[in-house]
Amino acid sequence: MQMPATQPSSEIAYNGHMKILVMEDDREAADYLQKAFTEAGHTAHVAGDGETGFALADAGDYDVMVIDRMMPRRDGLSVIVALRSRGNTTPVLILSALGEVDDRVTGLRAGGDDYLTKPYAFSELLARVEVLNRRASAKEAETVYRVGDLELDRLSHSVRRAAREITLQPREFRLLEYLMRHAGQVVTRTMLLENVWDYHFDPQTNVIDVHVSRLRGKIEKGFDKPILHTIRGAGYMLKGG
Amino acid sequence: MALSVPAIMRTTAARLSALYLLLFALCAVLLVLYMTSLSARMLTGQTQETINDEVLGLARAYQRGGLPVLVRVVEARSRQPGANLYLIADANGQILTGNVQSLEPGVLDNEGWTTSPFSYQRFGEGELDRLRNLPADKGTAQSDQSETQAQGEKGHNAIALVLRLPNQMIMLVGRDLGEPERFRAVIRRSLMLALGMMGLGGLLIWFFVGRAALKRIDSVSEASRRIMGGDLSGRLPVTGAGDEFDRLSENLNAMLARIATLNEGLKQVSDNIAHDLKTPLTRLRNRAEATLSGKQKTSDYRQALEGTITESDQLIKTFNAILMISRLEAGYSSEHTNRVDLAAAVRDVVELYEPVAEEAGVSLDAEVNGAFVVNGNRELIGQALSNIVDNAIKYSTDSTSKPAVRVAIERTRGEIRLSVMDNGQGIPDDADRARATERFVRLEKSRSQPGSGLGLSLAKAVMTFHYGRLDLLPGNPGLSVVMSFPAREDH
Numbered sequence: 001m002q003m004p005a006t007q008p009s010s011e012i013a014y015n016g017h018m019k020i021l022v023m024e025d026d027r028e029a030a031d032y033l034q035k036a037f038t039e040a041g042h043t044a045h046v047a048g049d050g051e052t053g054f055a056l057a058d059a060g061d062y063d064v065m066v067i068d069r070m071m072p073r074r075d076g077l078s079v080i081v082a083l084r085s086r087g088n089t090t091p092v093l094i095l096s097a098l099g100e101v102d103d104r105v106t107g108l109r110a111g112g113d114d115y116l117t118k119p120y121a122f123s124e125l126l127a128r129v130e131v132l133n134r135r136a137s138a139k140e141a142e143t144v145y146r147v148g149d150l151e152l153d154r155l156s157h158s159v160r161r162a163a164r165e166i167t168l169q170p171r172e173f174r175l176l177e178y179l180m181r182h183a184g185q186v187v188t189r190t191m192l193l194e195n196v197w198d199y200h201f202d203p204q205t206n207v208i209d210v211h212v213s214r215l216r217g218k219i220e221k222g223f224d225k226p227i228l229h230t231i232r233g234a235g236y237m238l239k240g241g
Numbered sequence: 242m243a244l245s246v247p248a249i250m251r252t253t254a255a256r257l258s259a260l261y262l263l264l265f266a267l268c269a270v271l272l273v274l275y276m277t278s279l280s281a282r283m284l285t286g287q288t289q290e291t292i293n294d295e296v297l298g299l300a301r302a303y304q305r306g307g308l309p310v311l312v313r314v315v316e317a318r319s320r321q322p323g324a325n326l327y328l329i330a331d332a333n334g335q336i337l338t339g340n341v342q343s344l345e346p347g348v349l350d351n352e353g354w355t356t357s358p359f360s361y362q363r364f365g366e367g368e369l370d371r372l373r374n375l376p377a378d379k380g381t382a383q384s385d386q387s388e389t390q391a392q393g394e395k396g397h398n399a400i401a402l403v404l405r406l407p408n409q410m411i412m413l414v415g416r417d418l419g420e421p422e423r424f425r426a427v428i429r430r431s432l433m434l435a436l437g438m439m440g441l442g443g444l445l446i447w448f449f450v451g452r453a454a455l456k457r458i459d460s461v462s463e464a465s466r467r468i469m470g471g472d473l474s475g476r477l478p479v480t481g482a483g484d485e486f487d488r489l490s491e492n493l494n495a496m497l498a499r500i501a502t503l504n505e506g507l508k509q510v511s512d513n514i515a516h517d518l519k520t521p522l523t524r525l526r527n528r529a530e531a532t533l534s535g536k537q538k539t540s541d542y543r544q545a546l547e548g549t550i551t552e553s554d555q556l557i558k559t560f561n562a563i564l565m566i567s568r569l570e571a572g573y574s575s576e577h578t579n580r581v582d583l584a585a586a587v588r589d590v591v592e593l594y595e596p597v598a599e600e601a602g603v604s605l606d607a608e609v610n611g612a613f614v615v616n617g618n619r620e621l622i623g624q625a626l627s628n629i630v631d632n633a634i635k636y637s638t639d640s641t642s643k644p645a646v647r648v649a650i651e652r653t654r655g656e657i658r659l660s661v662m663d664n665g666q667g668i669p670d671d672a673d674r675a676r677a678t679e680r681f682v683r684l685e686k687s688r689s690q691p692g693s694g695l696g697l698s699l700a701k702a703v704m705t706f707h708y709g710r711l712d713l714l715p716g717n718p719g720l721s722v723v724m725s726f727p728a729r730e731d732h
Contacts, residue, residue, distance in 0.1 A: 100568065101620050119557055121550075171592060197593060201624040202558055204631045204696060210596035233547075 018042040018063040018133050023053035023079065024095070025071045033066070036122050037129075050074025057083055062090050064129050069096035069107065077110040084111040091132035093125070104200065123234035127186040145180040148227055148240020150219060152180050161219055161227075171196065172215050179228065179238040188235035212236055258450070262443035266436055273432045277425055284424070285400065288416045289354070292402050295325060295414050308408065312338055315412075326361065326399055326415035334411065340364055341413070349403055349411050358398040358418050457486045461493075473501050506570075514563060518556065525552050562695040569621075569702035581622055583613040583659055583726070587648050590626045598634050603644040605634065613650050613657050615726040617707050625703035625711075628696035629661045629722045637663035637719065652728065656709075659724040667720040674713045674720075700724070 020037055022044050024030040030046045037044035045060070047053035050071045057065060057079070069076040080092055094112040096103060104115045114128050145152045149162045157173060159166045168176060175196050179187060189208040193199050216228045229237045303311040315327045319340035328339035334349045336342075345359040401415025460478050468475040476497060477490040532545035591607040598605035630646065637644040640663075647662045668674040677697055697711070704711040704724055714721040 100565070101618065117561075119553075121554075197589065199589075199593075199623050199627075200620060201627075202561075203593070203627055205594075205597055205634075207593050207597050210600055211593075214596050 016130075016133065018129070019061070020044045020129065021047065021053070021057055021060065021062040021065045021090075023047045023050065023057075023065070023071060023076065024068045025049055026068075033122075033125075036126070040126055048072075050076065050079045054079045054082060057088065057090070058086065064132050065090050065092045066125070066129065067092055067094055067112075069094055069098065077107065077112075080111045093128055093132055095120070095125075101200065121233075123186070123231075124188050124190065127188045127191065127235060130185045131182050131187070131191070145177070145183070147180050147183040147238055148225070149223075150180070150227055150238075150240065152177060159219070161223060164222075166218055168215075168218060171211070172218065175211060175215055176219065176238075179236065183238045183240070186231050186234050186237050191235070258443050258447045262439060266439055269432065269435055269439070273428060277428050280428075281425060288400060288418070289402075292325070292400075292414050292416055296402055296404065299412070299414065303406070308406070308410070311406075311412075315339055326363075326401060326413065326417065328411075328413040328415075329406075330411045330413075332409040332411070337410070339413070341415075344413075348401070349413065352403050352405055355401050355403065355415075358400055361399055361415075461486070461490060468497065473497070473504060510563070510567070517559060521552055521556050521559075525549060525556075528552075559695065562699055566695065566699055566702040569699075569706045578616055578618050580614050580729075581617040581619045583615055583622070583650055583657060584609040584611065586619065586622050586626060587650060587659065590623060590630055591648060593627065594630050594634065598646065601634055601638060601644075603634050603637050603646055605630070605646045605648075607648040609648070609650050613652065613659075614729055615657055615707070616729055617726070621703045621706065625700035625724065626659070626661070628700050629724070632696055633661050633663040633665075633720070633722070636667075637665040639666050640664045640719070655728050657726045657728050659726070660721050661723075662716050662719060662721040664716065664719040667716055667718055668713065669715070674715070677713055697722075 020042055022030055022033050022037070024033065024046065025048055027048065030048065034044045034046050045056060045062075047056050051073045053067065053071070054074060067076040067079060071079075076094060076096075080094070083090070083092075091113045092111065093114045093116060094107040095116055095118060096107065097118045107115045113132055116125060116128060143154050145154070151160045152173075153159075154177065159168055159173065159176065175192065178192065178195050189206065190200075190202070192208050192212070193201075193203070212228070212230075219228065220226055227238060227240055229239055231237055299311060299314060302314040312329060315329060316338055318324055319327045319338075324340060326339070326341050328336060328341040328344070330336050330349060336344075340363055341361050342364045343362045345361065348355060348359045348361075398418040399415040400418060401413045404412045404414075406412055457480075464475060464477045476494045479487050479490045479494070481487065528545055528548060532542060537545075587607050587609050591605055595605055630648070633646040637646050642664060645664050648660070649662070650657065650659050652658075668677060697713075700722075701711040704726075707726055709724060709726045712723045712725065714723060
C-alpha cells in the first residue's frame with residue numbers, strides 16, 4: 001500500500017513530538033487529520049464541536065490547536081476568544097472555508113496565530129503547525145542564527161558560510177532569515193510568500209521557486225554540502241550537518 | 242375602464258379629498274351656526290325692545306283708567322293687521338281677551354320673559370289653516386289639540402313678556418317669531434345647498450384625480466406583472482410629463498436595466514463555470530477510471546494520484562478566483578482599505594517577478610519615482626498587478642526584439658495611471674482586446690499558455706472595487722495594460 005503523496009514520506013525528518021488538539025466537526029476530515037498527524041509522529045486529539053473542544057483545550061496541555069471556524073454548538077472564533085480570555089496562550093491555527101482578506105484578519109484578531117483556507121494540502125497544514133509549535137518558537141529573540149556552517153547576523157545584516165562572506169539582496173536576506181528561524185522544519189511556498197513578501201494570494205507562476213533557487217545558488221555554490229533542501233510536494237527545509 | 246367605488250377609495254387622492262371635504266364641511270357648519278345664532282340673538286333683542294315699548298304704553302293706559310281701559314286698548318290693538326300678540330287672562334290662566342286663542346300650556350305660569358319660543362294660535366286661524374291643509378291631510382283623524390300643536394310648530398312661534406296685574410290677572414304681550422324663523426330657514430337651506438355642492442365637487446375630484454392616478458398606477462402594475470412574468474426586457478411606461486410618476490418609472494427602469502445586466506452576467510458566469518469546471522472534473526474522473534481499469538503497476542497508481550492532486554489544486558485555484566471576482570463585482574465592501582503606495586506595490590511585485598523574468602530572458606523594469614498614494618487594499622492591488630505582470634512576461638517572449646516589460650506610473654488629472662507595457666505581439670484586434678478581460682476568455686493565441694483565463698478578469702474586478710478602470714491599449718509594439726485609480730482627495 002502506497003501512502004498518498006500529500007502525506008509526509010520518511011525522507012522528511014519532522015522534529016519533536018507534538019500534542020495537537022483538532023476541533024473539526026466533519027467526522028471524516030477529523031479522522032483523516034488524526035491519522036495523518038499520528039503518522040507524522042505526533043499525538044492528536046479530536047473534538048467534534050466547539051463546546052467539547054473548549055473543555056478539552058481548557059483542561060489539557062496542548063502544543064498547538066487546529067480549530068475549524070464553523071462548528072456546531074460553539075463557533076471556532078468564540079472558542080478562541082474564550083480561551084484567550086482565560087489566559088490560554090497555546091498557538092492556534094484556524095481552518096476555514098472563508099478565505100477573503102477580511103475573514104483572515106477577523107480570525108487573527110480573535111486570537112488565532114495562523115489561518116488556512118479549505119481545501120488545503122495536509123503537507124501545508126503540517127508545516128504550519130510545526131512552525132507554530134510553541135516549544136520551537138524560542139528563536140525569535142536570538143540575534144545570530146546558525147545552521148551547520150551557515151551563520152546569519154540579524155543586527156549587522158551579514159551572512160557567512162564557513163567564514164566566507166555572502167552578499168545577499170535585502171529580500172534574499174529576509175528569505176534566508178525566515179528559513180533559518182525555522183531550520184529543520186518544512187517551510188511551504190505560501191508560508192514564504194506570506195512571511196517574506198506579506199502577500200496571501202497564489203501567484204500564477206511559481207515565483208517563489210525561482211527566488212529560492214537563486215538564494216540556493218548564493219549559499220551553496222562553492223560549498224560541497226547542500227544545505228537548502230527541496231521537500232517534494234511540500235516546500236523547503238534548511239538543514240545543516 | 243370601469244372603476245368600482247372601493248377601488249377609488251383606495252387611492253391616496255380620494256382619501257385626501259375625503260379628508261379635506263370633511264374638514265371644510267365642518268368649518269362651514271360651524272360658521273353658519275355661529276352666524277345664525279348671532280343674527281337670531283340680534284332679532285330677539287329687537288323684538289324684546291318692541292315688546293317693552295308696547296308694555297310701557299299699556300301700563301300707561303292701565304294707570305289712566307284701570308282694567309276697563311286696558312282691555313279696551315288691548316282689544317283695539319289686537320285687531321290691527323300684523324298686530325303683536327296680546328292676551329289677558331284671569332288668575333287661573335283662563336283667557337279673557339286678546340288675539341290669542343290658545344297657548345302652549347305653562348307659558349303663563351311664570352312672570353317675565355319666556356325662556357324659549359313657544360307655540361300659540363291666533364283667533365280664527367285654526368279654521369283657516371284647517372281648510373288650507375285639508376287636501377294634504379287627506380282626512381287624518383287628529384284631535385284639535387295635536388292639530389293646534391302642529392300648526393304652532395309650523396311657524397307660529399313667539400316670545401312674550403308675561404306680567405301679573407295688581408288684581409292678580411295675567412297679561413301677555415308677545416311677538417311672532419315668524420320672521421327670524423324664516424331667516425333661519427333660509428340660512429339652513431343655503432347651508433344644505435353649500436354642503437351638497439361641496440360633496441358633489443369632492444366626488445368629482447375623487448373621480449377624476451383618483452381615476453387618473455389609478456390609471457397610471459394600473460399601467461405600472463401591468464408592466465411590472467409582465468416583467469415578473471419573465472419578460473426582463475420590458476420597461477415601465479414613461480409619459481414624458483416629467484411628473485412624479487415619470488420619475489418613479491424612470492428610476493424603476495434604471496433598476497430593471499441594472500438587474501438585467503447582473504442577470505446576464507450571472508448567466509454567463511454560470512455557463513462559464515459549468516464549462517471550465519466540468520472540463521477538468523471530467524478529466525479528473527476519466528483519469529481515475531482509466532487507472533482503475535486494467536492492470537497497473539504501483540508506480541502508475543502513484544502517478545495517477547499525484548496527477549489527481551495537481552488537477553484538483555488547479556480546480557480549487559480557478560474556483561477561488563471565480564468566487565473572488567464575484568465578491569468584488571457584487572460590491573464586496575472591505576473595511577480593510579487604507580492608504581496604499583502604488584510605487585511601493587510596483588516595487589514589491591517587480592521584485593517578486595524579477596527572477597522569473599530573468600529566467601525567461603525578459604527584462605523587467607519599473608519607472609517609479611516618489612509616492613503615489615491611493616485608497617485601496619494592498620493585497621488586492623498586489624494580486625491584480627502580479628497577474629498583469631505575469632501575463633506581460635509570458636506574452637513578451639514572442640517579441641521580435643529583446644523581450645521587455647516596463648511598469649510605469651503617472652499622475653494625470655484626477656487619476657493615477659499604472660501601466661504595464663510589453664513589447665510582444667500584443668492583441669491587434671480591437672474586439673479581442675475588449676474581450677480579453679471577460680471571464681474565462683482565452684484568446685486563440687493564449688490557449689497554448691498555462692492559465693485559467695481569469696487573471697485579467699480578476700484584475701478588472703479589483704479595479705472596479707477601487708472605483709477605477711482597467712484598460713487594454715495597443716502598445717507600439719505589444720500591449721499596454723493600464724490600471725487607472727482615482728486620485729485621493731488630499732493629493
